[in-house]
Ligand SMILES: Nc1ccn([C@@H]2O[C@H](COP(=O)(O)OP(=O)(O)OP(=O)(O)O)[C@@H](O)[C@H]2O)c(=O)n1
């Protein structure tokens with residue numbers, strides 16, 4: 001691996017939409033915490049990758065317990081997150097001293113990311129400076145303006161996922177901009193900072209575990225994968 005590859009796995013959120021006492025990144029899928037599935041996918045992609053894991057301040061002890069139980073091939077660097085995803089990513093980036101290399105920023109709660117998707121994101125980011133996983137819409141959509149709704153062409157839209165992989169210098173510079181609520185992902189931050197965004201085909205399996213039914217969907221997808229072989 002000529003270029004150093006990093007992954008920032010953001011798991012610093014509270015999971016308020018999940019309505020669970022346990023933050024969703026620590027909830028179990030087939031008996032294994034969501035975050036462990038996510039980390040394993042990155043180590044399956046490469047054992048040379050440097051992982052920076054962003055955690056909630058209150059869950060460091062939970063994490064230490066998981067480390068003792070799951071014993072990763074390589075050590076991970078950890079840091080405490082902030083009050084928004086933007087702040088958590090920024091804190092993750094601050095852990096990387098180098099300016100050259102590539103970094104995949106990934107939601108800790110997307111446990112079904114595949115090593116292939118991670119590999120594609122690094123390959124494309126090496127060429128285009130950014131590589132953002134995205135999927136086509138499977139349903140019709142309408143735009144809403146007060147009481148009036150209007151059909152729009154779904155072919156003009158994409159659902160955006162992570163990993164969102166960038167040249168390190170680009171994304172470090174981009175994250176110097178002021179935070180705004182509309183900047184919900186890293187591509188929005190890079191775009192606001194003036195950079196062009198490159199998309200690539202993500203996967204419908206790469207769901208974000210957000211609300212309670214997503215746990216059942218994620219487990220079903222894990223089993224689907226296992227049976228597919
Ligand atoms: N302050 C935050 C907020 C979010 N995240 C991470 O960003 C990813 C995507 O965010 P989301 O699904 O919105 O997670 P939460 O913020 O935890 O959920 P909610 O919005 O329902 O509270 C998650 O892996 C989450 O842990 C983070 O690292 N730090």
Ligand SMILES: C[C@](O)(CO)[C@H](O)COP(=O)(O)O
Nearest residue numbers: 085107160161162184185208
């Ligand atoms: C980063 C992200 O997962 C891309 O789809 C998404 O923007 C996070 O949004 P959320 O509202 O914070 O879950």
